[in-house]
Amino acid sequence: MILASIIIFIVILSISIEWPLLKNKEISQTFSYFSLLALGITLTTLYGLDVKLPNPLDAITYLFRPISTGIFNLFK
Amino acid sequence: MIKEEKINSRQFTLLVIMFTVGSSIIIIPSALVNESRQDGWISAILAMIIGLLLVWVYTTIGKRYSGKSLPLIIEQVMGKKLGKLIILLYFFFSFTLAALVLRNFGDFLNTKIMVETPLEAIHIMFLIPIVYAVKLGIETYSRVAEITFPFILLLLFLLMVLSVPQIELTNIQPIFGEGIKTITGGSLAMIGVPIFELFILTTFFSTVNEPKNIKRSFFIGILIGCSILILITLFTILILGVHLTGLKMFPTYVLAKKISIADFLQRVEIIVAAVWGITLFFKLVLCFHASLIMFAKGFSIKNYRILVIPMSIILFIYSLIAYPNSAYFIEFATKTWLSFGMTFGLVIPLIILIISFIKKPSKTN
Numbered sequence: 001m002i003l004a005s006i007i008i009f010i011v012i013l014s015i016s017i018e019w020p021l022l023k024n025k026e027i028s029q030t031f032s033y034f035s036l037l038a039l040g041i042t043l044t045t046l047y048g049l050d051v052k053l054p055n056p057l058d059a060i061t062y063l064f065r066p067i068s069t070g071i072f073n074l075f076k
Numbered sequence: 077m078i079k080e081e082k083i084n085s086r087q088f089t090l091l092v093i094m095f096t097v098g099s100s101i102i103i104i105p106s107a108l109v110n111e112s113r114q115d116g117w118i119s120a121i122l123a124m125i126i127g128l129l130l131v132w133v134y135t136t137i138g139k140r141y142s143g144k145s146l147p148l149i150i151e152q153v154m155g156k157k158l159g160k161l162i163i164l165l166y167f168f169f170s171f172t173l174a175a176l177v178l179r180n181f182g183d184f185l186n187t188k189i190m191v192e193t194p195l196e197a198i199h200i201m202f203l204i205p206i207v208y209a210v211k212l213g214i215e216t217y218s219r220v221a222e223i224t225f226p227f228i229l230l231l232l233f234l235l236m237v238l239s240v241p242q243i244e245l246t247n248i249q250p251i252f253g254e255g256i257k258t259i260t261g262g263s264l265a266m267i268g269v270p271i272f273e274l275f276i277l278t279t280f281f282s283t284v285n286e287p288k289n290i291k292r293s294f295f296i297g298i299l300i301g302c303s304i305l306i307l308i309t310l311f312t313i314l315i316l317g318v319h320l321t322g323l324k325m326f327p328t329y330v331l332a333k334k335i336s337i338a339d340f341l342q343r344v345e346i347i348v349a350a351v352w353g354i355t356l357f358f359k360l361v362l363c364f365h366a367s368l369i370m371f372a373k374g375f376s377i378k379n380y381r382i383l384v385i386p387m388s389i390i391l392f393i394y395s396l397i398a399y400p401n402s403a404y405f406i407e408f409a410t411k412t413w414l415s416f417g418m419t420f421g422l423v424i425p426l427i428i429l430i431i432s433f434i435k436k437p438s439k440t441n
């Protein structure tokens with residue numbers, strides 16, 4: 001609840017700060033701004049509701065762990 | 077519309093020092109000691125030499141493309157489509173690093189200093205100055221680096237001088253006792269954590285106003301930064317001994333706790349926390365800034381500044397879900413990070429270097 005109110009506050013603050021930049025006719029810029037903001041709000045909501053979010057580090061571990069193990073074995 | 081930002085080479089050196097020392101200073105001793113026991117500090121020296129070699133590679137790339145920043149170089153070398161993909165991978169790399177660094181700080185404060193404060197609160201409070209700094213740009217925060225650097229040196233000097241009475245020389249003996257192979261293996265711990273990450277700093281090559289001085293200032297930065305790390309490792313081994321250093325997650329903090337001059341000057345461990353906080357602030361700002369530049373370049377967005385706040389919300393969540401507990405982090409940092417960092421800090425730069433030798437960079441761009 002507190003987290004949600006903080007995030008809403010941040011979002012309003014952010015839009016009001018960036019308004020001069022958003023008013024420009026840079027469509028890609030405005031689009032990316034709002035999509036990232038939407039992603040951020042979604043993630044925060046899910047986090048606040050204790051949904052288990054996928055961890056990117058698990059993917060990194062899955063991909064890179066074997067290589068690391070190989071390197072460490074070279075120096076054993 | 078976007079003002080070109082410039083920093084001088086001295087400020088760049090300071091940023092390199094902050095980047096090297098930040099986040100490593102407090103956790104590197106235990107990682108080094110766990111691998112190569114009492115010779116951990118020799119491993120650190122070895123890592124520094126490798127770091128200097130790598131910096132030579134990075135600065136050579138920078139020089140061949142006349143001091144351009146990293147995303148532009150990648151795009152020029154790899155072509156438009158592949159270049160964009162690699163820039164986005166670099167974005168992922170530096171963004172992950174930023175999240176890990178932030179979580180590191182949160183974990184430290186949460187376990188050692190502010191035990192009852194929720195992690196989320198610490199992260200939000202620490203992110204506010206970061207967002208502010210990145211929004212203002214590199215020129216501003218490198219000036220902050222100039223102001224804070226003397227304090228860092230002073231505090232570190234104080235820490236070392238005050239802990240001299242506790243030194244026990246038997247702790248580092250026998251020197252070279254574990255053999256050369258263990259020492260080289262142990263240096264991998266330090267090569268993974270600050271050294272391979274240095275490639276992120278090439279993003280800021282274009283902001284240095286004297287491109288011919290980049291090489292020198294980068295070298296000086298690495299030398300000073302790694303010397304601080306070597307000295308800290310040496311002191312932790314000398315004072316805490318191998319066993320205790322290896323056990324603790326934040327050995328430098330424990331080292332500062334040991335200081336006691338005439339039963340009067342005690343509990344100065346917050347010195348370490350202050351040094352760590354300041355340097356980590358710069359590391360986080362640099363990583364976050366670099367990742368934003370990469371993101372903006374990858375998706376052809378003109379002004380990265382507009383993305384700062386939305387990205388910081390995502391960074392906040394990423395840092396919270398990044399790892400469930402410290403054991404996961406230690407496992408990740410010591411076992412997985414090495415090859416992940418190597419891909420971005422060694423393999424891709426080497427490919428870029430080789431291609432740059434084959435394909436002559438065009439002078440017109």
